[in-house]
Amino acid sequence: MDMVLDRPVLVLNRFWQPVQTCSARRAVKLLCLGHAQVVETEGEERFRTHDLDSWVEASVAAVAGELIHSVRLAMRVPRIIVLALYDKLPRLEVRFTRRNVFLRDKFTCQYCEKVLPEPELNLDHVMPRDKGGRTTWENIVTSCVRCNTRKANKLPHEANMFPRRKPVAPRWRPMFGLREQGRPDESWRHFLDPDPKAVRMSA
Numbered sequence: 769m770d771m772v773l774d775r776p777v778l779v780l781n782r783f784w785q786p787v788q789t790c791s792a793r794r795a796v797k798l799l800c801l802g803h804a805q806v807v808e809t810e811g812e813e814r815f816r817t818h819d820l821d822s823w824v825e826a827s828v829a830a831v832a833g834e835l836i837h838s839v840r841l842a843m844r845v846p847r848i849i850v851l852a853l854y855d856k857l858p859r860l861e862v863r864f865t866r867r868n869v870f871l872r873d874k875f876t877c878q879y880c881e882k883v884l885p886e887p888e889l890n891l892d893h894v895m896p897r898d899k900g901g902r903t904t905w906e907n908i909v910t911s912c913v914r915c916n917t918r919k920a921n922k923l924p925h926e927a928n929m930f931p932r933r934k935p936v937a938p939r940w941r942p943m944f945g946l947r948e949q950g951r952p953d954e955s956w957r958h959f960l961d962p963d964p965k966a967v968r969m970s971a
């Protein structure tokens with residue numbers, strides 16, 4: 769039951785653009801509050817929206833493992849919701865992890881621009897740690913082992929090595945950070961615009 773409520777649900781804004789994912793728990797809450805409708809997919813290009821009542825009604829035919837029960841009602845786990853009121857919800861932060869830094873930088877050394885597989889990459893502090901540099905999105909870049917060694921604990925101007933792109937926290941994309949949870953739901957495919965480069969590199 770709890771596992772079901774933790775499942776990711778794709779969130780669309782009222783223009784039907786994907787803005788993020790949330791847990792099924794939150795999706796149901798938004799549905800009950802009337803802030804979102806459930807998007808039901810029928811085949812590749814056909815969609816139907818449901819408010820709470822019509823979703824409960826449409827859930828009658830659902831199989832047991834797909835149902836959420838509460839004191840008053842039972843319903844199918846939504847896969848996609850569309851927000852009724854807001855253009856977007858507050859942005860979720862992309863978790864700061866080694867892998868997500870590589871994904872942000874597209875597995876490219878930010879100094880020599882070589883694209884390398886994950887085991888041959890390192891994280892580099894642009895402002896070295898012993899000079900007060902912090903371990904944050906803004907101060908960490910992907911680096912190959914060679915560049916990482918060459919830069920050592922020097923400042924960018926001391927080493928004459930500057931990151932090709934200014935490191936920033938990545939914008940949330942629904943696909944981003946979902947990799948550990950397995951594949952996105954099949955029904956999301958229509959709405960997602962996967963980054964083919966990132967997919968290819970992580971394969």
Ligand SMILES: [Zn+2]
Pocket residue numbers: 877878879880881882911912913914915916
């Ligand atoms: Zn390099």
